[in-house]
Amino acid sequence: MAPDVTQVLKHNRALLYRHIVTRLALAVVLFGVPLVAHLVGYDAALPAFGIPAALFVLIFLVLRLRHGSRLKVCEKVLHTYPLEYRDRVSKKGSEWKYLGDVHTVRLSVRGQHGAPSLRAVNTSTVRRWPKEAEEGGAWFAGDPAFGGVMIVPGSNDMLFVQPVDWEKYEQERDQADPQRRALAEQAGISRLLEKEPNILVGG
Numbered sequence: 001m002a003p004d005v006t007q008v009l010k011h012n013r014a015l016l017y018r019h020i021v022t023r024l025a026l027a028v029v030l031f032g033v034p035l036v037a038h039l040v041g042y043d044a045a046l047p048a049f050g051i052p053a054a055l056f057v058l059i060f061l062v063l064r065l066r067h068g069s070r071l072k073v074c075e076k077v078l079h080t081y082p083l084e085y086r087d088r089v090s091k092k093g094s095e096w097k098y099l100g101d102v103h104t105v106r107l108s109v110r111g112q113h114g115a116p117s118l119r120a121v122n123t124s125t126v127r128r129w130p131k132e133a134e135e136g137g138a139w140f141a142g143d144p145a146f147g148g149v150m151i152v153p154g155s156n157d158m159l160f161v162q163p164v165d166w167e168k169y170e171q172e173r174d175q176a177d178p179q180r181r182a183l184a185e186q187a188g189i190s191r192l193l194e195k196e197p198n199i200l201v202g203g
Contacts, residue, residue, distance in 0.1 A: 015124035030054035
């Protein structure tokens with residue numbers, strides 16, 4: 001049975017909010033370290049490093065939210081495309097990025113070949129690979145040439161996926177029939193290319 005889209009979005013939104021609250025709480029604590037140290041009479045230089053550390057946490061959080069969270073576009077995808085079950089999930093590797101861990105996966109159906117390699121980023125900014133995905137298949141909504149959403153049964157973890165070789169499918173996207181292009185535009189994935197932020201220039 002296909003997962004309940006409302007519950008999936010609720011679950012991933014809760015994970016995202018928990019991530020935000022945790023990072024904000026950490027920043028508040030770090031900002032407060034110099035003040036507490038001064039109140040107790042500890043005037044060494046070490047507590048002063050709490051302020052730049054707090055700023056780093058906040059900047060990193062903004063970058064993650066701006067580039068690593070795709071809840072809104074995933075919601076549009078799920079309301080545009082039907083969910084299809086892919087009974088085989090093959091993870092080829094993972095890479096640490098500022099926007100989150102980027103996993104290389106293939107979502108295929110047994111007996112069919114040619115599934116594209118996809119880069120998958122957890123939409124709630126959680127960095128771990130959902131272990132439930134290794135126990136079976138996953139649900140997919142979207143268009144492999146443009147991107148889409150992968151939902152892991154059991155955990156309801158949601159990942160935003162796009163072709164690893166974006167340029168390879170440029171011609172297919174350009175030559176797609178009007179209905180296919182219209183669906184991609186409606187879902188917000190017709191020209192959405194996930195990119196790693198450049199922290200040296202603020203993204």
